[in-house]
Amino acid sequence: MENRKHKISVVAVAVIVGWLIVPAEAGQKIQYKLNLRKGQSYYVRVISDSNVAQEMMGQKSIVEVTAGFGYRLDVKEVDEKANALVDCTFDWVKFRQKAPMMEVSYDSATAASPVPPGAQGVAIFLAAGFSAKITPQGQAEEVKMVEQLRKNIEAQIPEGPERKQMLDAFEKQQLAESIKELCLTPMAVYPDKPVGIGDSWSRTVSVVTQPLVLDNKWTLRDRKAGSAIIESATTVKSNPEALQDPAVKMKFDMSGKRFGQIEIKESTGQIVRSKITQDLSGQMQTGAAPVSLKTHGIITFEMSDRKPEAVR
Numbered sequence: 001m002e003n004r005k006h007k008i009s010v011v012a013v014a015v016i017v018g019w020l021i022v023p024a025e026a027g028q029k030i031q032y033k034l035n036l037r038k039g040q041s042y043y044v045r046v047i048s049d050s051n052v053a054q055e056m057m058g059q060k061s062i063v064e065v066t067a068g069f070g071y072r073l074d075v076k077e078v079d080e081k082a083n084a085l086v087d088c089t090f091d092w093v094k095f096r097q098k099a100p101m102m103e104v105s106y107d108s109a110t111a112a113s114p115v116p117p118g119a120q121g122v123a124i125f126l127a128a129g130f131s132a133k134i135t136p137q138g139q140a141e142e143v144k145m146v147e148q149l150r151k152n153i154e155a156q157i158p159e160g161p162e163r164k165q166m167l168d169a170f171e172k173q174q175l176a177e178s179i180k181e182l183c184l185t186p187m188a189v190y191p192d193k194p195v196g197i198g199d200s201w202s203r204t205v206s207v208v209t210q211p212l213v214l215d216n217k218w219t220l221r222d223r224k225a226g227s228a229i230i231e232s233a234t235t236v237k238s239n240p241e242a243l244q245d246p247a248v249k250m251k252f253d254m255s256g257k258r259f260g261q262i263e264i265k266e267s268t269g270q271i272v273r274s275k276i277t278q279d280l281s282g283q284m285q286t287g288a289a290p291v292s293l294k295t296h297g298i299i300t301f302e303m304s305d306r307k308p309e310a311v312r
Contacts, residue, residue, distance in 0.1 A: 029194035032228060033136035034187060034269040036084035042073040042270070043307050046183055047094070050278075050297030056289055061100050067122060068094035068107075069183060070308070071129060082136045088183070089129035093122040124152040130179050136269075138187035143180045177208040186274055186301040189230065189262060195220050206239055211252050213239045218262070227263050232276060234258035254293065256280035274301040 036042070047068040054061055070092030077085040097104045097118060106119035108126055115123040128149035133142045191201040200219040207214065215235040222229040237255045260276035276299045284291045 029196040029199070030228075030266070031194045032190050032264060032266070032269060033082070034084075034134065034138045034190060035082070035136070036073075036075045036078065036086070036134065038075050038078045038084075040075050040305060042075075043070070043304050044073055044088075044183065045070045045092075045302045045308065046186065046299070048297060048299045050295055053294045054284075055292040064096075064098040066094065066096040068092070069122070069125065071183065072307075073303075083141075084134045085131070086134055087129065087131050090125040090127065093125055095119045095122040124155075125149065126152075128152050132180070132184065134184070134187070137190045137192060140180050140184035140188070143177070143184070145179070181207060186276075186299070187271060187303075189216075189218055189232070189271070189274075190269070191218070197221070197223060211239045212254065213237050214258070221261075223266070226266050227272065228266055230262040230264060232258070232260050232262055232274075234276075236278070236280060238282070251285040252282065253285070254280045254282035254295075256282075256295075268305075270303045270305070271301060272303065275299075276301075 045068070047066070049066050051062055051064045054063070069090060071088045071090045074087045074089070075084050076087060079085070092108050094107045094109075095104065095118075096106070102118075104116055104118035106116055106123065108123070128145075130149065131142075131144050132140045134140055185205070188203075188205070191199075193201075195201065197220055200217055202215070202217045205214045205216060206212075213236070215237075217233045219231045219233075220228060221231045234257065236258060238253050256279045258276050258278045260274065262274040263272045264270065265272050278295070278297045278299065281294045282292075284293055
């Protein structure tokens with residue numbers, strides 16, 4: 001009987017000690033980083049759902065837009081600083097737009113007919129891609145288009161006086177910047193030093209393809225089941241110094257907030273899932289008539305080392 005009591009007390013002590021150790025481990029600071037492995041393939045899905053309410057000269061309208069991109073990320077090399085050289089190939093695109101007197105819907109996973117007018121801008125990415133260097137902090141550098149994407153773009157631009165201007169814009173890496181900001185920027189969230197629960201870190205980013213500045217702040221909120229739960233909060237404002245094409249004769253003045261949650265797999269640094277909500281308001285100036293804008297959108301980003309069985 002005494003031995004049994006002794007065993008029970010030992011178990012009880014072990015449970016209590018174990019319970020006490022958990023908070024201590026959770027309080028440790030960890031250096032989160034993206035740990036891509038040479039020879040490994042990863043599968044990424046980026047989906048943006050948004051609606052834009054606009055008003056011009058008393059006339060109001062709402063436009064709903066969904067754009068989705070899926071690509072396979074193949075790691076070719078990893079250097080001594082853990083920078084990963086990757087090739088990315090698009091294997092899925094989706095586009096839906098609903099506006100007054102106009103609706104476009106296209107999903108490459110289920111489409112059995114030609115690409116409808118209005119969806120060619122996303123369809124050109126299929127079977128094409130880009131290359132890049134991705135740092136352990138998730139920041140993309142040296143983004144370059146592969147030749148197939150360039151050929152796809154050239155095939156979609158009709159002959160005419162604007163063809164050369166549009167091709168010149170792509171040559172100036174505007175498309176590469178668009179790809180970077182859409183497909184890779186969601187990964188640039190890692191801290192540059194070890195952090196513990198409750199710690200925050202910040203980074204300001206200028207969006208090249210839009211006249212916006214993002215003041216980002218991330219906070220490690222929790223650690224559970226091998227994952228880090230990070231809160232994301234961003235202040236968005238216009239960037240008066242951003243380059244705008246004078247030929248377009250369009251100027252944006254927008255501001256607002258982004259907020260959401262990011263889940264990172266601690267063993268690999270992969271962003272398992274990121275869901276960010278964006279609310280912006282302001283106006284667009286086209287010629288003499290200003291257009292009031294108010295947008296609401298949700299951007300999701302997922303990364304896995306297994307190919308998705310189905311695309312949403």
